[in-house]
Amino acid sequence: MGTTEDLARYIVDSAPERIPDALIHEGKRCLINFLAVAIYSSRDPSLDILLDVFDAEGGSPLASVVGTGVRTTLQNAALANGYLGHLEDYDDTHFPTVIHPSSPVLPAALAVGEHLHAGGRDVLAASVLGMEACCRIGMAVHPYHYDEGWHITGTTGVFGSIIAAAKLSGLDLGQMTHGLGIAGTQAAGVREVFGSMTKPFHPGRSAQSGVLASLLAQRGFTSTTEILEGRRGFAAVMSEDSHLERVNDGLGESWELMMNGLKPYACGVVNHPLIDAMVALKNSAGIDPSEVQSVSARVHPLVLELVDRPNPRVGLEGKFSYQHSMAVGLVDGAAFPAQYSDARVADPVIAGLRDRIQATIDESMAEDASEVTITLRNGQEHSQRIEHATGAPDNPMTDAQLNEKFRALVGDVFPSAEVDLMLSALWDLDQAPDVGGVIALTRLADRIIRE
Amino acid sequence: MGTTEDLARYIVDSAPERIPDALIHEGKRCLINFLAVAIYSSRDPSLDILLDVFDAEGGSPLASVVGTGVRTTLQNAALANGYLGHLEDYDDTHFPTVIHPSSPVLPAALAVGEHLHAGGRDVLAASVLGMEACCRIGMAVHPYHYDEGWHITGTTGVFGSIIAAAKLSGLDLGQMTHGLGIAGTQAAGVREVFGSMTKPFHPGRSAQSGVLASLLAQRGFTSTTEILEGRRGFAAVMSEDSHLERVNDGLGESWELMMNGLKPYACGVVNHPLIDAMVALKNSAGIDPSEVQSVSARVHPLVLELVDRPNPRVGLEGKFSYQHSMAVGLVDGAAFPAQYSDARVADPVIAGLRDRIQATIDESMAEDASEVTITLRNGQEHSQRIEHATGAPDNPMTDAQLNEKFRALVGDVFPSAEVDLMLSALWDLDQAPDVGGVIALTRLADRIIRE
Numbered sequence: 001m002g003t004t005e006d007l008a009r010y011i012v013d014s015a016p017e018r019i020p021d022a023l024i025h026e027g028k029r030c031l032i033n034f035l036a037v038a039i040y041s042s043r044d045p046s047l048d049i050l051l052d053v054f055d056a057e058g059g060s061p062l063a064s065v066v067g068t069g070v071r072t073t074l075q076n077a078a079l080a081n082g083y084l085g086h087l088e089d090y091d092d093t094h095f096p097t098v099i100h101p102s103s104p105v106l107p108a109a110l111a112v113g114e115h116l117h118a119g120g121r122d123v124l125a126a127s128v129l130g131m132e133a134c135c136r137i138g139m140a141v142h143p144y145h146y147d148e149g150w151h152i153t154g155t156t157g158v159f160g161s162i163i164a165a166a167k168l169s170g171l172d173l174g175q176m177t178h179g180l181g182i183a184g185t186q187a188a189g190v191r192e193v194f195g196s197m198t199k200p201f202h203p204g205r206s207a208q209s210g211v212l213a214s215l216l217a218q219r220g221f222t223s224t225t226e227i228l229e230g231r232r233g234f235a236a237v238m239s240e241d242s243h244l245e246r247v248n249d250g251l252g253e254s255w256e257l258m259m260n261g262l263k264p265y266a267c268g269v270v271n272h273p274l275i276d277a278m279v280a281l282k283n284s285a286g287i288d289p290s291e292v293q294s295v296s297a298r299v300h301p302l303v304l305e306l307v308d309r310p311n312p313r314v315g316l317e318g319k320f321s322y323q324h325s326m327a328v329g330l331v332d333g334a335a336f337p338a339q340y341s342d343a344r345v346a347d348p349v350i351a352g353l354r355d356r357i358q359a360t361i362d363e364s365m366a367e368d369a370s371e372v373t374i375t376l377r378n379g380q381e382h383s384q385r386i387e388h389a390t391g392a393p394d395n396p397m398t399d400a401q402l403n404e405k406f407r408a409l410v411g412d413v414f415p416s417a418e419v420d421l422m423l424s425a426l427w428d429l430d431q432a433p434d435v436g437g438v439i440a441l442t443r444l445a446d447r448i449i450r451e
Numbered sequence: 452m453g454t455t456e457d458l459a460r461y462i463v464d465s466a467p468e469r470i471p472d473a474l475i476h477e478g479k480r481c482l483i484n485f486l487a488v489a490i491y492s493s494r495d496p497s498l499d500i501l502l503d504v505f506d507a508e509g510g511s512p513l514a515s516v517v518g519t520g521v522r523t524t525l526q527n528a529a530l531a532n533g534y535l536g537h538l539e540d541y542d543d544t545h546f547p548t549v550i551h552p553s554s555p556v557l558p559a560a561l562a563v564g565e566h567l568h569a570g571g572r573d574v575l576a577a578s579v580l581g582m583e584a585c586c587r588i589g590m591a592v593h594p595y596h597y598d599e600g601w602h603i604t605g606t607t608g609v610f611g612s613i614i615a616a617a618k619l620s621g622l623d624l625g626q627m628t629h630g631l632g633i634a635g636t637q638a639a640g641v642r643e644v645f646g647s648m649t650k651p652f653h654p655g656r657s658a659q660s661g662v663l664a665s666l667l668a669q670r671g672f673t674s675t676t677e678i679l680e681g682r683r684g685f686a687a688v689m690s691e692d693s694h695l696e697r698v699n700d701g702l703g704e705s706w707e708l709m710m711n712g713l714k715p716y717a718c719g720v721v722n723h724p725l726i727d728a729m730v731a732l733k734n735s736a737g738i739d740p741s742e743v744q745s746v747s748a749r750v751h752p753l754v755l756e757l758v759d760r761p762n763p764r765v766g767l768e769g770k771f772s773y774q775h776s777m778a779v780g781l782v783d784g785a786a787f788p789a790q791y792s793d794a795r796v797a798d799p800v801i802a803g804l805r806d807r808i809q810a811t812i813d814e815s816m817a818e819d820a821s822e823v824t825i826t827l828r829n830g831q832e833h834s835q836r837i838e839h840a841t842g843a844p845d846n847p848m849t850d851a852q853l854n855e856k857f858r859a860l861v862g863d864v865f866p867s868a869e870v871d872l873m874l875s876a877l878w879d880l881d882q883a884p885d886v887g888g889v890i891a892l893t894r895l896a897d898r899i900i901r902e
Contacts, residue, residue, distance in 0.1 A: 049670040056666065057524040060509030073508040149683035154636075182649050185605075186656065188639040190688045192681035198633050198674035201667075205637065215507065216652075219500040223649035230643035237600035237641045 003229040006248045007133060008176040011163050014252070016125035024121065024430055026257055027128040029399070030092055032406055032426050033262045034102040035066060037091050038084035039442060040337060040409035042067025046087070046197050050080050050204075063111035067413055069445040074111040074215070075208045078161070081107035082204030086153070088337070094260045095393055097138035097152055101131035101260060103203035104157025108210045109164040113435040118168050120432030126167040128257060130210075134160030135256035137228065139246040141239035146191075150238060154189025154202030161210020162217075169214055181223025183213035184234050262397045264390045264405065265335035267318075270302050271325040272389035273370035274359070278329030281374055285382045289331050289353050297326070298362035298371045310354060318345040323354040326372070336408040368392055413444065454680040457699045458584060459627040462614050465703070467576035475572065475881055477708055478579040480850070481543055483857055483877050484713045485553040486517060488542050489535035490893060491788060491860035493518025497538070497648050501531050501655075514562035518864055520896040525562040529612070529662045532558035533655030537604070538648075539788070545711045546844055548589035548603055552582035552711060554654035555608025559661045560615035564886040569619050571883035577618040579708060581661075585611030586707035588679065590697040592690035597642075601689060605640025605653030612661020613668075620665055632674025634664035635685050713848045715841045715856065716786035718770040721753050723840035724821035725773055725810075729780030732825055736833045740782050740804050748777070749813035749822045761805060766791040774805040777823070787859040819843055864895065 061071035085103030162183035189202035309321035512522035536554030613634035760772035
């Protein structure tokens with residue numbers, strides 16, 4: 001049999017209870033991370049554009065847009081939630097391919113799961129299978145595909161979202177195979193749109209395409225059975241070179257999802273090892289910023305190339321300032337979106353500390369490493385070396401750090417008691433008889449469509 | 452300025468009354484041809500799959516699905532009508548690129564036009580501009596793009612549909628430019644799905660993508676302003692080589708739409724010069740089939756390679772039989788879908804005539820040429836040479852032939868009085884104050900969504 005049908009058979013045959021618990025746990029972590037970012041982003045005014053289009057077109061209230069009171073069609077909910085997941089560039093990253101698998105896949109699982117009152121473990125299993133397939137298909141066309149200009153999250157996302165939606169909908173082997181064809185021929189999204197709202201639109205649209213493909217395939221709509229491997233199929237057309245065996249080799253045994261990293265800080269990754277060092281120094285030495293004489297750091301050359309900005313004026317500039325990122329790391333012990341507000345950038349304590357921070361290039365330093373030394377006014381020195389920044393597969397965020405991220409982001413939108421309720425429900429999701437319970441907690445009635 | 456913005460400016464600045472009347476007439480012909488095929492196809496059971504999904508998702512009744520009583524969202528109507536237009540592979544063809552411009556573009560114009568109560572000439576102008584841009588963008592990436600495996604109707608269709616929708620919606624230059632970005636990054640569709648329902652799904656989805664892009668851009672959604680020419684844009688990513696100057700050179704002066712052909716017969720094009728000859732012999736010599744002793748034809752080699760099938764058993768096989776196609780040409784003077792029914796294939800008069808038809812290869816014969824000689828039982832001979840088959844740009848279908856096609860196809864669905872009413876309204880469309888009038892005529896109340 002062919003690559004596509006082999007993959008479809010594996011998906012159809014995978015019983016949710018047979019997905020290893022470690023993967024179900026990873027799926028939960030992805031979902032918690034996704035919801036943290038998506039709910040935080042739900043206050044962005046650009047969401048109103050999508051909601052206003054939904055309102056103009058109408059539709060049955062079948063699934064929720066997180067952080068709002070809106071219930072809309074399955075396709076609309078998938079589109080909006082996928083958009084929100086990627087809007088802040090703060091979602092997960094499959095390191096080998098730079099796919100962000102959560103944003104196209106989880107919205108499809110949530111929309112269909114909510115509508116069908118699916119159990120929590122079923123939703124997590126469908127999500128894990130969808131994200132895994134998405135990353136594996138990405139591996140099959142990597143690196144040519146992204147280098148050619150494709151936004152790989154948008155293109156491979158359609159396969160992940162159809163799988164998540166179709167698995168929850170109980171599609172049989174033929175339907176699943178054709179569904180992959182319907183979804184896969186909608187693979188789209190070029191990198192030219194980076195820097196605009198259309199970038200997060202890609203995973204949103206991919207989530208929607210997968211839901212639509214599942215709805216069609218379930219009703220007998222036909223397509224090719226060889227969308228991945230066919231002579232005019234996805235791999236042949238959208239990559240100069242491909243390794244189709246990577247789609248199915250070791251399926252169910254080795255997991256690409258374990259190479260998926262969650263991002264601890266709301267800024268470019270080159271800042272991350274420096275923030276790690278400052279947070280560690282705050283936690284271990286309890287340094288008072290007013291006692292700091294100077295901070296020196298040895299860094300990879302990219303740091304000075306990309307984020308050397310001693311005097312950021314607004315929050316967005318703070319994200320591109322290693323000085324600001326390090327300062328908030330020491331003062332706040334965090335680098336969440338709140339640390340990149342205009343107010344925080346203008347804060348005199350932070351600004352004063354920024355002036356005392358200086359990085360120098362160390363050619364031997366890896367990109368995800370750093371060494372930081374703080375000299376206090378009393379002459380004392382504290383040093384911290386970071387070998388691998390938090391968030392990479394070999395140094396993942398802990399569950400506790402993830403909780404902290406969730407509380408920081410969702411706490412901006414919901415009262416803290418509700419945030420705690422959500423977190424506890426999410427960690428117990430595999431026991432929930434109906435995913436609708438936790439989805440109901442993510443709704444916020446006062447965010448409605450503007451007329 | 453760049454290619455994209457130049458194109459957007461031309462579209463925004465083009466007043467409907469300044470589009471030459473010859474082009475408005477061509478737009479009408481495309482619309483009449485499109486509606487003939489789409490209405491005929493509306494009885495296909497596969498449409499129920501789409502309508503059932505629309506029903507499950509819900510939506511406001513803003514625009515019509517032709518040949519049905521269904522009014523649904525703008526996006527759904529665009530999707531369904533685009534699907535219907537291409538389902539029978541009987542729509543128009545831009546000869547230089549093999550784009551079928553009507554199916555992705557006209558459904559967007561019809562949906563938005565109906566909703567906004569746009570005037571007939573505005574709808575025709577927006578359609579002409581959209582189809583023209585679609586073909587020009589195709590020329591810019593031809594032939595590499597199709598050769599790489601892209602279904603060029605699906606990919607370039609998104610540009611045509613956003614333009615038609617956005618022009619009718621009155622988008623300004625900035626919105627139009629960003630709208631092209633939102634739509635263009637959704638360019639999708641690979642040839643691997645040919646032979647399945649997903650092939651006509653491509654223009655449907657393209658029509659829908661353009662409508663969505665227009666709705667978003669109108670509300671301020673941002674994208675790239677260089678989707679066509681950007682380093683990671685449409686042309687660079689989706690073609691090995693491109694000729695971007697073809698997008699805008701001579702805009703408003705030379706028209707690719709004049710290279711768009713309408714298909715007279717419901718079968719593969721290699722049969723067409725043979726059918727032309729038989730129809731001409733019927734009309735000029737009034738031959739009675741029972742008097743025919745033998746029919747000989749000199750043909751291009753492809754005829755024997757592709758459509759040599761003396762004894763077709765069912766209608767679909769008849770489409771791949773030059774013998775059957777020639778027989779119905781003489782007996783019926785036509786080769787519409789009715790001539791390819793199972794019953795017509797089994798008809799004894801037709802079958803008897805098929806047995807007396809023989810083609811031989813003439814290496815000097817062009818692909819769109821033929822020479823046919825009929826010998827009667829009384830020894831008389833009648834010959835007919837065809838230099839260019841009907842439907843190519845240098846021998847277009849006449850308006851009378853188009854009327855005949857419309858009557859044959861739509862007459863299968865609507866009573867003939869209503870067909871005449873529709874035709875007369877369509878030829879007068881440029882004078883209609885509201886396109887909704889003619890669209891109302893295409894609705895058929897007894898085709899509703901199956902529950």
